[in-house]
Amino acid sequence: MIINQDAPAEYKYESDYRNIPREYLNPRIPEGRGMVKWAPFATIPEQHERLNQFKQDQNKIEKPELSDDQLNELNDTLILKMFHEPNIEVSYFEDGYIQSIEGYIHKVDTHQQILHLYEGTGLSKINLKDIVEIK
Structure with missing residues (x-):
């Protein structure tokens, strides 16, 4: 053809x-x-x-599950930063994404499990259960 x-x-x-x-x-x-x-x-x-x-x-991800060792390391790092170097960078899970924030530790409310940070835009509150990394 x-x-x-x-x-x-x-x-x-x-x-x-x-x-x-x-x-x-x-x-x-x-x-x-x-x-x-x-x-x-x-x-x-x-x-x-x-x-x-x-x-x-x-693009959303599931909340990362941290092991007991990782949680203990986060706790130790947070305590060290609270007393010796209050400038901190925190990575936390929020609505399917990992967010990062940098600021100064105002206080840690262990009763309500909330970290209070001063940052450039004011006071921020982060749930301790959502934190995945502290620098």
Whole structure:
């Protein structure tokens, strides 16, 4: 079956258009509508928001489980920082992501299990159970 009747003999049976020089291709082949065809989907804001939320949720991780040794090491580091070097960088788990914050230790509330830090924007509270690393 001859696919390209107007092309030279070497390209008559070629089915892959990428292997045919441009001058032998039909210039009237439609190129499509590009991104115009997707525009109606952006008119449904709820669906658009939901798709964006799905994208964000794909990057979320589960809360890391720390061993007893790791918890003891975090506790020792926190005590050392409290009494000798109150400047601290804390990495903690929040809503599917690991966040980092740097500041000065204000106090550690052992009853409510909360670390109070002074940082650039004010006082921050971090749940001790969410801390994964202290530097």
